[in-house]
Amino acid sequence: MSNAPGSTKVDEAVGRRRILVLFAHPSLERSEVNGPLAAATARVEGVTLVDLYAEYPTFDFNVDLEQERLLAHDALCFMYPLYWYSTPAILKEWQDLVLERGFAYDAAAPALQGKVFFNALTAGGPEAAYCAAGYNHLTIRELLSPLEQMSRLCGMVFLPPFALFGARTAVEDGRLAGHIADWVRVLEALRDHRLDLAAAAPRTKLNADLDAIIRGA
Numbered sequence: 001m002s003n004a005p006g007s008t009k010v011d012e013a014v015g016r017r018r019i020l021v022l023f024a025h026p027s028l029e030r031s032e033v034n035g036p037l038a039a040a041t042a043r044v045e046g047v048t049l050v051d052l053y054a055e056y057p058t059f060d061f062n063v064d065l066e067q068e069r070l071l072a073h074d075a076l077c078f079m080y081p082l083y084w085y086s087t088p089a090i091l092k093e094w095q096d097l098v099l100e101r102g103f104a105y106d107a108a109a110p111a112l113q114g115k116v117f118f119n120a121l122t123a124g125g126p127e128a129a130y131c132a133a134g135y136n137h138l139t140i141r142e143l144l145s146p147l148e149q150m151s152r153l154c155g156m157v158f159l160p161p162f163a164l165f166g167a168r169t170a171v172e173d174g175r176l177a178g179h180i181a182d183w184v185r186v187l188e189a190l191r192d193h194r195l196d197l198a199a200a201a202p203r204t205k206l207n208a209d210l211d212a213i214i215r216g217a
C-alpha cells in the first residue's frame with residue numbers, strides 16, 4: 001500500500017471521507033478563536049468533533065474507544081491552540097496511549113494506513129515570526145516535525161497545518177469569520193474528495209490560496 005499523497009485508500013473508494021477532529025483546549029472558557037472554530041467544525045456533516053479536555057479531564061483515556069474512533073474514520077485532525085510550539089499536553093498523552101505498537105505501527109495491518117492526518121492550529125505569534133529570519137526561526141510546519149513523522153510512521157498521508165497566526169487579535173482585526181469560512185471549506189473539500197492532496201502536501205500551511213488546491217464548489 002502506497003502512502004504517497006493523493007493515493008489514499010479512500011480516494012480510490014466511493015463515498016465521503018469521515019473526518020475525526022480531536023479538539024484540545026485546556027481553558028475553553030477563555031478562548032476567542034478555538035471555541036468558534038470548534039463550534040463551526042461540529043456543524044459540518046460527516047465530521048466528528050471530540051473535545052478531549054471535556055471528555056478526559058483527568059487524562060484517563062478509554063484507549064479501546066479512541067482506537068475504535070480512529071478505525072471508524074478516514075481522516076484525523078488535531079485541533080488546538082499552539083502551546084510552546086507544540087500541542088496542549090492532552091494530545092501528547094493521547095498519542096502516547098492510543099497509538100499502540102501492534103495497532104498503529106509494527107503491525108501486520110497498521111490501523112491508520114492510508115488515512116489523512118493534519119493539524120488545525122492557532123498561534124499567538126505573527127506569521128512573519130515563523131520563518132528562518134523571524135524570531136521563532138522555524139516555520140510552523142518545521143515545528144510540527146514530530147507529528148509529521150508520527151503520521152508517516154503510522155503510514156498516514158500528512159497534510160500541512162491549517163493555521164491562524166496572530167490569533168489573539170483575530171477577532172478585533174475582523175479575520176476570524178473568513179478563517180472559519182476557509183476552515184469549513186477545507187473540511188467539506190476533504191470530505192468530498194475535492195481537496196488535491198498531492199498539491200497540498202508540500203505547502204508550509206494548508207490555508208494559502210485554497211482555490212489552487214480545492215476543486216469545484
Ligand SMILES: Cc1cc2nc3c(=O)[nH]c(=O)nc-3n(C[C@H](O)[C@H](O)[C@H](O)COP(=O)(O)O)c2cc1C
Pocket residue numbers: 025030031032033034035080081082083084085086122123124125126167168
Ligand atoms: C501556555 C501557552 C503557550 C503558548 N505558546 C505559544 C507558542 O508557542 N507560540 C505562539 O505563537 N503562541 C503561543 N501561545 C498563544 C496561543 O497560541 C494563543 O493564545 C491561542 O492560539 C489563542 O486561541 P484561543 O483564543 O482559542 O485561546 C501560547 C499560549 C499559552 C497560554
